[in-house]
Amino acid sequence: MQHRGVTVWLTGLSGAGKTTICQALEQELQTLGCKLEVLDGDVVRENLSKGLTFSQEDRDINVRRIGFVAHLLSRNGVIVLVSAISPYRAVRDEVRQQIGDFLEVHVSTPLSVCEQRDVKGLYQRARSGEIKGFTGIDDPYEAPLAPEVTCPTHEDTVAESVQKIIQALVAAGYLELAIA
Amino acid sequence: MQHRGVTVWLTGLSGAGKTTICQALEQELQTLGCKLEVLDGDVVRENLSKGLTFSQEDRDINVRRIGFVAHLLSRNGVIVLVSAISPYRAVRDEVRQQIGDFLEVHVSTPLSVCEQRDVKGLYQRARSGEIKGFTGIDDPYEAPLAPEVTCPTHEDTVAESVQKIIQALVAAGYLELAIA
Numbered sequence: 001m002q003h004r005g006v007t008v009w010l011t012g013l014s015g016a017g018k019t020t021i022c023q024a025l026e027q028e029l030q031t032l033g034c035k036l037e038v039l040d041g042d043v044v045r046e047n048l049s050k051g052l053t054f055s056q057e058d059r060d061i062n063v064r065r066i067g068f069v070a071h072l073l074s075r076n077g078v079i080v081l082v083s084a085i086s087p088y089r090a091v092r093d094e095v096r097q098q099i100g101d102f103l104e105v106h107v108s109t110p111l112s113v114c115e116q117r118d119v120k121g122l123y124q125r126a127r128s129g130e131i132k133g134f135t136g137i138d139d140p141y142e143a144p145l146a147p148e149v150t151c152p153t154h155e156d157t158v159a160e161s162v163q164k165i166i167q168a169l170v171a172a173g174y175l176e177l178a179i180a
Numbered sequence: 181m182q183h184r185g186v187t188v189w190l191t192g193l194s195g196a197g198k199t200t201i202c203q204a205l206e207q208e209l210q211t212l213g214c215k216l217e218v219l220d221g222d223v224v225r226e227n228l229s230k231g232l233t234f235s236q237e238d239r240d241i242n243v244r245r246i247g248f249v250a251h252l253l254s255r256n257g258v259i260v261l262v263s264a265i266s267p268y269r270a271v272r273d274e275v276r277q278q279i280g281d282f283l284e285v286h287v288s289t290p291l292s293v294c295e296q297r298d299v300k301g302l303y304q305r306a307r308s309g310e311i312k313g314f315t316g317i318d319d320p321y322e323a324p325l326a327p328e329v330t331c332p333t334h335e336d337t338v339a340e341s342v343q344k345i346i347q348a349l350v351a352a353g354y355l356e357l358a359i360a
Contacts, residue, residue, distance in 0.1 A: 037252055047248045048228055050241070061230070068227045069249055076215055078256045 001032045005074035006174040007067075007099050008165060011086045011144060012107030013136045014122055015114035017153035021107060021161045022083040028162050032177070034079050039066050041084030054133050060091045067095030074101050079174070087135045089142040103172065105165055106147035111136045113154045148172070181212045185254035186354040187247075187279050188345060191266045191324060192287030193316045194302055195294035197333035201287060201341045202263040208342050212357070214259050219246050221264030234313050240271045247275030254281050259354070267315045269322040283352065285345055286327035291316045293334045328352070 008025070010018040022038060029036050041062075045052065048065045052058040063086045070080040086092050096102045114136065115123040126134035133139045149168045151161040169175040188205070190198040202218060209216050221242075225232065228245045232238040243266045250260040266272050276282045294316065295303040306314035313319045329348045331341040349355040 035256055037256065048245055051231075065228055069252065072217055072249065073252060073256065076217065076253065076256060076258045 001034070001178050002176045003034050003077075003079060003169075004101065004174050005077040005079065006101040006103060006169065006172075007070040007074045007080045007082060008103045008105060008169070009070075009082045009084075009086070009092070009095070010105045010107055011084065011092060011147075012109060012151075013111060013114045013141055014085060014134075015117050015119050016107040016109040017151070017158070017161075018083040018085075018107045020158055021105075021151060021153070021165075022081050024158045024162045025165055026081060028166065029079060029081075032175075034175075035077060036079040036081065037073055038081045038083070039070060041066070041082075041086075044069075044084070054139075056088065056139075059086075060088060063088070063091045063095060067098055070095075071099045074099060079169075085135050085141070087139065087141045089144065092144065101174070103149065103165070103168060103174070104144050104147040105149040105151060105168075106144045107151045107153060107161075108143065109153045111141075181214070181358050182356045183214050183257075183259060183349075184281065184354050185257040185259065186281040186283060186349065186352075187250040187254045187260045187262060188283045188285060188349070189250075189262045189264075189266070189272070189275070190285045190287055191264065191272060191327075192289060192331075193291060193294045193321055194265060194314075195297050195299050196287040196289040197331070197338070197341075198263040198265075198287045200338055201285075201331060201333070201345075202261050204338045204342045205345055206261060208346065209259060209261075212355075214355075215257060216259040216261065217253055218261045218263070219250060221246070221262075221266075224249075224264070234319075236268065236319075239266075240268060243268070243271045243275060247278055250275075251279045254279060259349075265315050265321070267319065267321045269324065272324065281354070283329065283345070283348060283354070284324050284327040285329040285331060286324045287331045287333060287341075288323065289333045291321075 049062045125131045126137040229242045305311045306317040
């Protein structure tokens with residue numbers, strides 16, 4: 001199995017299933033022997049962006065920092081899996097331009113489904129007004145206009161989503177699967 | 181030529197010659213065909229740490245962020261050249277522990293020489309009180325106790341410094357030079 005460096009950027013609402021897909025994809029790519037790193041939005045906030053708020057300006061700075069690191073890694077041959085709400089289209093496109101080798105995955109689970117799941121209880125806290133500026137509630141989510149992959153997790157299984165992304169990586173020439 | 185991932189961390193006063201050595205080392209390693217990235221203190225501040233001050237707390241955060249990125253890169257086989265004043269010993273040692281594959285280079289040019297050079301005019305501004313908390317003037321520089329390499333640029337040429345670092349990389353098993 002051979003691969004080139006690329007950034008796979010999962011964007012979507014809180015609770016859409018980004019982390020779940022990301023972890024399953026990580027496992028699959030590890031099995032294939034890929035050199036890979038995961039940049040999870042929360043982990044990156046802890047390590048690179050402590051002190052930033054959830055204002056548009058600070059969210060954009062956070063996304064740019066993830067992009068900066070993803071760029072350094074993917075241009076050195078690493079497959080970088082980014083999992084971050086990254087709600088604003090303009091800065092996602094900016095990062096795409098910067099990195100070049102970039103695959104955008106829209107985890108497109110509708111708000112109603114995310115809110116019903118409410119795994120972390122955040123939607124309830126956002127609805128009650130306890131959390132302000134929550135993406136999808138009182139802050140916008142700008143869906144990608146032309147993502148390479150779309151994963152509606154209310155329709156597709158995790159395994160199906162992972163296969164879609166793997167196939168997109170192969171189709172774009174980033175991943176070459178050995179014929180077993 | 182073969183190499184393993186490692187972080188080469190250049191620490192020293194402003195004006196000590198870190199960037200000059202770093203650039204010459206970069207050129208030499210590129211000629212050898214190494215996979216490499218340079219993380220310059222100023223560039224990193226722009227991309228990862230905008231808004232941070234020069235207080236000890238913020239300097240430490242900045243150094244930790246450089247360390248976080250250097251770790252991601254070097255564990256993926258990249259030689260990472262870091263050039264940053266990084267004045268505090270404790271956080272440098274913390275980053276060394278975290279990264280593991282780490283070579284500390286003390287660019288040990290004395291304060292008097294750095295101040296005489298004053299390439300950016302910063303020492304004069306620090307002495308006049310215009311800049312506060314300037315390393316070496318009214319903020320401490322804690323020299324490494326056991327750096328792998330020491331480069332006194334008032335005694336050694338740039339080429340000599342570069343060769344010292346290359347030799348240390350070879351000695352530690354990070355770099356294997358083909359016999360010409």
